[in-house]
Amino acid sequence: MLTEYFMLNRKDPEARSLMYADIPTAYTFHVRPKHWSKRKQGNVIGRIIFIPPGTTDVYFLRMLLTKVPGPTSFEDLMTVNGKLCKDYKEACMLRGFLIDDGEPEATMIKVRQWGMPALLRSLFVMILVHSEVADPGKLFETNWKLFADDFSYQAGRGLNLQHFQAPDEYLKNQVIKHIETLLHSHFRSLADFGLPQPTDYAHSLVSNRLICEQLNYDVCMQKRLADEIFSALNRGQQDAYHSIMTSVEQGLEKFFFLYGHGGTGKTYLYNTIIAKLAKPTTDCLGRCILRHCSHFTT
Numbered sequence: 001m002l003t004e005y006f007m008l009n010r011k012d013p014e015a016r017s018l019m020y021a022d023i024p025t026a027y028t029f030h031v032r033p034k035h036w037s038k039r040k041q042g043n044v045i046g047r048i049i050f051i052p053p054g055t056t057d058v059y060f061l062r063m064l065l066t067k068v069p070g071p072t073s074f075e076d077l078m079t080v081n082g083k084l085c086k087d088y089k090e091a092c093m094l095r096g097f098l099i100d101d102g103e104p105e106a107t108m109i110k111v112r113q114w115g116m117p118a119l120l121r122s123l124f125v126m127i128l129v130h131s132e133v134a135d136p137g138k139l140f141e142t143n144w145k146l147f148a149d150d151f152s153y154q155a156g157r158g159l160n161l162q163h164f165q166a167p168d169e170y171l172k173n174q175v176i177k178h179i180e181t182l183l184h185s186h187f188r189s190l191a192d193f194g195l196p197q198p199t200d201y202a203h204s205l206v207s208n209r210l211i212c213e214q215l216n217y218d219v220c221m222q223k224r225l226a227d228e229i230f231s232a233l234n235r236g237q238q239d240a241y242h243s244i245m246t247s248v249e250q251g252l253e254k255f256f257f258l259y260g261h262g263g264t265g266k267t268y269l270y271n272t273i274i275a276k277l278a279k280p281t282t283d284c285l286g287r288c289i290l291r292h293c294s295h296f297t298t
């Protein structure tokens, strides 16, 4: 039926003003031999089978058939301004049938001035479900941090840590999980929009309070502190400091036992080392420093 419609458009200039769904209003389809001929009587309504919105190319083929009059072939549908597109989605985009990402992006920018993260997540899902966003993955990547603030707060409360900043990987995973739940309530899935899938691993990033506490230090403050106390190390502390830091920096993984009489500056020394080793949280999973031991390891 569809290929005969292309054929009809090649032969009959009158048919070319009609969209595929409208063609039965003016033409009748004959099965043997397959062809369309001018309608002589009766009023009919044409319909094209429903394809759920999503990322499959058939969905975009259907969109082209409902909006482009008189195509003569599949290639013709995929050609826009003389350019043969790589798929139907690109053709829809070039013809302006999909919402340019700038539009939902602008909506996000407006709403984030007053909306809470939960509202922004719902808005994102509404935009996906009810609009034809050209690139949902890109829209997600540029906005997911806006959706995540409350998850960091909740994780901090769960761990009983004030001003806790959860790792990005954990936050992104929480956002994905929540968006997945919202999409399910619309009978849609992450895969429909080419969005990333949640992982089980990310949750473990905030499951150990001790490690989270150590990862949550204020890096700038630690750097200032390090410079300040480092300059005051005495000779013995300097020797111990250099031995330990050489091992850490060269990855020698030596084990040190720091001993001395009470009040001779052991705690002062390892606080200096800890402050010196402070790194931004994104970089320090492999360098978590635990102070809560009689000796300490890095």
Ligand SMILES: Nc1ncnc2c1ncn2[C@@H]1O[C@H](COP(=O)(O)OP(=O)(O)OP(=O)(O)O)[C@@H](O)[C@H]1O
Binding pocket: 232, 233, 234, 237, 260, 261, 262, 263, 264, 265, 266, 267, 268, 269
């Ligand atoms: N290089 C230094 N410059 C200035 N103050 C120092 C220095 N080293 C140690 N101190 C100070 O000396 C005091 C005792 O140091 P510290 O607590 O590190 O000793 P300690 O060996 O850990 O003691 P304890 O074994 O009893 O725990 C602290 O007030 C500390 O700030």
